Amino acid sequence: MWQMCTNCGTMYNRSNPEDPIEDSVTTKAMKRATANFSLKNCVGLGQNGEVFRGRLPDGTFVAVKRFKPNSADPRISIRVELKVQHSISQHTHPHVRQILGVSFDPAQPLIIYEYLPRGSLRQHLQRRKGDHLLNDPIARLNVAIDVAHALIQLHYNSRFPIFHRDVKSSNILLDADYNAKLADMGIAVVVQSEADLDVAEPLGAFGYKCPVYEQSGRLDDKSDVYSFGVVLMELATFMTAWDTERTVTLLADLVIDRLQRGVVKKLIQPGNAPGGAALMKSLLLVAADCCSLDLNVRPRIDEVADYLERLRDEASEEAALAQHIESLGSLSLA
Secondary structure, three states, X not given: OEEEOOOOOOEEEOOEEEEEOOOOOOHHHHHHHOOOOOHHHEEEEOOOEXXXXXXXXOOOEEEEEEEOOOOOOHHHHHHHHHHHHHHOHHHOEOOEOOEEEEEOOOOOXXXXXXXXXXXXXXXXXXXXXXXXXXXXXXXXXXXXXXXXXXXXXXXXXXXXXXXXXXXXXHHEEEOOOXXXXXXXXXXXXXXXXXXXXXXXXXXXXXXXXXXXXXXXOEOOHHHHHHHHHHHHHHHHHOOOOEOOOOOOOEHHHHHHHHHHHOOHHHXXXXXXXXXXXXXXXXXXXXXXXXXXXXOOOOOOHHHHHHHHHHHHHHHHHHHHHHHHHHHHHHHHHO
């Protein structure tokens, strides 16, 4: 029997909840919503598809992913994403991007997501979306904490452990208030048995993929932590995860080298807040632990989240104190 998921609008078979019914949305409706996939509505490009902003008849904005014709079977990716969403308790989490519908039209498979208007973290790091994150290191820290909580949900609080395998700045999206959501679960692994931890092909993005996982082909919760550590380095430095024009190509290697040599300050983008440089150095220190090749040193994501929240509390107190002192100075001058 088919049943509507009240959270995501997709139809599921009760006897097999991961199996969605064909065409919970139509290609025709999405063409209409996106002005026939107009380039002016294209908000994202990836290896296997393009994402377009669409507007539904009720005025709701959505993000529509259209797969490239030459991409690997899109239905596999769609089913993985649906399986992940169904495995998350209540099918939603405030820091995981939500699927609203799918189309298995053989000519044009689609996934419809909630729309996040401020784009990807990568776009902000490239300064294509303004300087808010550059100027505000605490806002950067908030993004990191949001993503950490998304990974906690996937790793430890879902029906089955879920390992994302593709944590990177282009897969972190921001809503209007700069709240972050982790996106693109197309190569995630839902661990329902021990065999699921051994993967034939260790997929992931260059510069973000854990070398231990890449060499062994075995997943665990700390594989995503390595990728998350690289994102922390991006947040602190506004540098890319890899760059062949740098003397050290991989950002993880560069940051760890500079920390060991005591010259990491030159890499840091401190922002305009008091104590920004010290805060970002603390972020790099925990990032280096996240990227340690020794899994005994590398922390779990819940441990990282706890540390980041303590950092935020301390930074917020320091910022409030600095603001108070500044206001007292203004009063004395008056």
